[in-house]
Amino acid sequence: MQTIYERIEYLIKQKGLTKKSFCEQLNISTGNMGDWKRGKSTPGTHKLIEIGAFFHVSLDWLILGRNTSEILKESNEDYDFGEAKLNEDRTNELLPEEKEFIKEYLAFTEYRKQKWADENS
Template sequence: MQSIYQRIEQLIKERGMTKKAFCEQLGISTGNFGDWKRGKTTPGTNKLIEIASFFNASLDWIMLGRDVRGEALKESKDPYFFEASGQLDCQGEPLSEAEKDFILEYIEFTRFRKEKKQGNSTAKS
């Protein structure tokens, strides 16, 4: 089973780059890259995302070696929240009076906080 380093190394070779050029372009020190090779450390999450983006590769493949190209999610033709007419119908049941009251109370609370925030910023100016 390949390591993360070996998969990154494979991407570098496929791109026809040198490891040094790869490190320079992605701002990776050669020491850190060497630590990845020795298994001492692995790239952090942000760096893995950057590497995946750079090579247009999936994070699943870089991290786990799983090829997800064949497993791409596809949109179903099932009507999720749409009726046959195409109109949005995401409300399964009418709201109860208690739910309506809660929403109205939340809106008032939000207005109060907004006004309070605006008053504080005006006072600071």
């Protein structure tokens, strides 16, 4: 699986969905899926986050195809931040796009926590 689209297609098949059903559930137009397939575009960051959460796969695998022999599943225990906190001195060193990425990742983790809580309540 070389492309993001091929990995998404693989996940759709593994879950036993049709592409149409997948698109409906994640509010993706079939035209966008076609563009992804033809390589005209790729999913945006927010959509990749939604797709990763929907299939419970890591963004590393979804975007880069790392460890393609198995799909990486993340859990809350996968990351031990200990007492690490973002301090103001370090965040000032970040580029604006790095700060935006961190904000998006934090939003993704909150989304995943909420989705997990909803599914297990």
